[in-house]
Amino acid sequence: MGVKLSDITNAVNGTVYACKEYLDDELEYAFSSDLMSDVLTIDKEDVILITGLNNIQTIRTCELAEIKYIIYARNKMINNDIIKLANENKILVIQSPYSVFKVSGILYNLGVKPIY
Amino acid sequence: MILTYKVQGGDFSNAGKCSSEVKKVLKQLNIEPKIIKKVVIALYEGEVNIVAHAYHGVITVEIDTKQIKITLKDEGPGIPDIEKAMEQGYSTASPIVRELGFGAGMGLPNMKKNTDYMHISSQVNEGTEVILINYF
Numbered sequence: 001m002g003v004k005l006s007d008i009t010n011a012v013n014g015t016v017y018a019c020k021e022y023l024d025d026e027l028e029y030a031f032s033s034d035l036m037s038d039v040l041t042i043d044k045e046d047v048i049l050i051t052g053l054n055n056i057q058t059i060r061t062c063e064l065a066e067i068k069y070i071i072y073a074r075n076k077m078i079n080n081d082i083i084k085l086a087n088e089n090k091i092l093v094i095q096s097p098y099s100v101f102k103v104s105g106i107l108y109n110l111g112v113k114p115i116y
Numbered sequence: 117m118i119l120t121y122k123v124q125g126g127d128f129s130n131a132g133k134c135s136s137e138v139k140k141v142l143k144q145l146n147i148e149p150k151i152i153k154k155v156v157i158a159l160y161e162g163e164v165n166i167v168a169h170a171y172h173g174v175i176t177v178e179i180d181t182k183q184i185k186i187t188l189k190d191e192g193p194g195i196p197d198i199e200k201a202m203e204q205g206y207s208t209a210s211p212i213v214r215e216l217g218f219g220a221g222m223g224l225p226n227m228k229k230n231t232d233y234m235h236i237s238s239q240v241n242e243g244t245e246v247i248l249i250n251y252f
């Protein structure tokens with residue numbers, strides 16, 4: 001009973017930068033954080049990360065924590081290193097013009113559940 | 117099986133590469149996914165600590181039929197008070213480390229949580245050695 005990634009992408013006015021083949025996936029949980037150590041405490045797999053950071057460690061963290069979907073808020077610039085590493089590790093990358101707060105609210109309203 | 121990796125202090129863009137390589141090897145060895153995730157998360161925090169806090173280091177991963185043992189040995193400033201460093205929230209991390217999304221003082225506690233055995237030994241102005249073991 002998850003929410004479809006394509007619906008999430010539309011709702012946040014998102015642009016997809018990598019692995020658009022996962023837009024048909026469904027997910028249940030989201031976690032909003034700029035703190036990668038915090039992301040590493042998540043023990044669910046079916047999660048989308050919403051973040052305001054845009055460095056390569058965000059994708060590394062998703063790779064190592066088995067998180068398959070990420071939204072970069074506030075149109076954070078997504079460079080080629082991020083796209084390359086995301087493609088290598090099969091991580092769907094969405095960029096949204098909205099803030100972390102707004103993206104989180106939209107996903108919450110769509111029925112995506114919090115982790116903690 | 118023994119794997120070794122070199123880690124360069126301050127090389128933030130490559131932080132996590134070792135952990136990524138190790139993850140691939142553990143997957144190939146068909147180790148239980150739950151154990152892989154724990155090992156990799158503990159290792160990643162340890163690798164980031166070398167990049168963030170030390171000058172350079174070597175990570176050795178020893179895998180046998182009973183356990184995975186990881187040794188993270190660095191040359192660096194060392195840890196003056198290990199007990200304090202283990203506390204959730206204690207951090208001397210620089211603003212650069214914080215911008216990366218680390219430096220909240222959760223690394224060592226995360227490492228402890230994800231391993232069956234953890235031991236830190238450190239000499240100030242020389243370096244630090246962290247041993248992590250996960251049993252199968």
Ligand SMILES: Nc1ncnc2c1ncn2[C@@H]1O[C@H](COP(=O)(O)OP(=O)(O)O)[C@@H](O)[C@H]1O
Pocket residue numbers: 161165166168169170190192193194195201202206207208209218219220221222223224225244
């Ligand atoms: N390899 C290391 N060399 C020197 N100091 C370290 C090392 N690892 C950890 N420390 C010290 O322990 C503190 C806590 O580490 P950690 O829990 O990983 O938090 P963080 O890295 O976010 O600061 C660090 O801020 C640092 O002072």
Ligand SMILES: [Mg+2]
Pocket residue numbers: 161164165168218219222223224
């Ligand atoms: Mg740390």
